[in-house]
Amino acid sequence: MRTKEEYYELALQNRKLAADPEITKCTCPNTLCDWYGKCKECVALHRFHNDHIPVCLQPILEDKLKALSAVCENVIIKKERTPLEYRHYVRERDNDKTQGGSQK
Numbered sequence: 001m002r003t004k005e006e007y008y009e010l011a012l013q014n015r016k017l018a019a020d021p022e023i024t025k026c027t028c029p030n031t032l033c034d035w036y037g038k039c040k041e042c043v044a045l046h047r048f049h050n051d052h053i054p055v056c057l058q059p060i061l062e063d064k065l066k067a068l069s070a071v072c073e074n075v076i077i078k079k080e081r082t083p084l085e086y087r088h089y090v091r092e093r094d095n096d097k098t099q100g101g102s103q104k
Contacts, residue, residue, distance in 0.1 A: 028056040032087035052079060 002010070017023050026037040035042040039056075046054050053061060062076070069076050 026056070028054065030055055030082075030087065032084070032091065034090070055081075 024039075026039055028036055028039075028042070030036060033042075035045065039054075042054050046052065052058075065076055
């Protein structure tokens, strides 16, 4: 277990890391997502819907699950990604609304 002083040093280090824009920039490959760059909101929505973890965090968990799965002699199957066309469709529908287009 860490000492109080070790924990304090870790807290200082984490504060410094959290202040670095290079560390805190959004790494999600879904740049068309409405919540791209709004990581706090993205994570909150994923927690609320309890569907899956955000795409940017999946590689971290995937590596750990692969190792665990190998021990259990199991296989990991990737979940199908949301098609890019769907994200374009959301943008089109949003544009239709702002331009007074018809609702479908």
